Amino acid sequence: MASLRFALGAAVVLGIASGAALAAGDLSRQTPIEVTVDLGSPGKHEFAPKQLKFETGKLYKLILRNSSNDPHYFTSHAFSQMVFTRKVQVTQQQNGKTVTLAEFKGAIREIEVYPGQSAEWWLVPIAAGRVNDLRCDIKTSDGKTHAELGMTGEIVIE
Numbered sequence: 001m002a003s004l005r006f007a008l009g010a011a012v013v014l015g016i017a018s019g020a021a022l023a024a025g026d027l028s029r030q031t032p033i034e035v036t037v038d039l040g041s042p043g044k045h046e047f048a049p050k051q052l053k054f055e056t057g058k059l060y061k062l063i064l065r066n067s068s069n070d071p072h073y074f075t076s077h078a079f080s081q082m083v084f085t086r087k088v089q090v091t092q093q094q095n096g097k098t099v100t101l102a103e104f105k106g107a108i109r110e111i112e113v114y115p116g117q118s119a120e121w122w123l124v125p126i127a128a129g130r131v132n133d134l135r136c137d138i139k140t141s142d143g144k145t146h147a148e149l150g151m152t153g154e155i156v157i158e
Contacts, residue, residue: 040068
């Protein structure tokens with residue numbers, strides 16, 4: 001009888017442990033790691049930080065914040081092929097709270113963020129590598145792109 005109780009107890013413990021292991025991989029239960037990128041600043045065309053680092057298998061909330069006076073793109077075709085996009089949200093500050101105005105799902109290659117606004121890209125990196133095609137291709141009045149003025153960056157996924 002004691003061996004039966006031990007076997008049942010072991011089965012319960014193993015069942016709980018395997019359920020916990022499954023929950024760790026459940027994206028709906030992961031707390032996202034927040035990474036904020038500033039898209040330009042008044043008078044400057046730049047990504048800050050210029051290099052972004054991620055790890056495969058972890059859920060991230062990439063916050064794209066534009067505090068400049070110009071719209072900016074966050075464009076990287078290579079990065080879009082290396083991540084699973086859970087959603088992209090357009091957000092706005094209202095009465096001191098972040099409010100979601102719209103949500104998009106599916107493959108995302110480029111996000112444009114207007115002056116004073118932000119967007120949240122919820123993603124999971126699924127492939128490791130280094131990409132150097134992060135850029136903003138918006139053109140200035142003289143015909144140069146923001147990328148030509150220095151708005152480029154690098155993304156590393158480990």
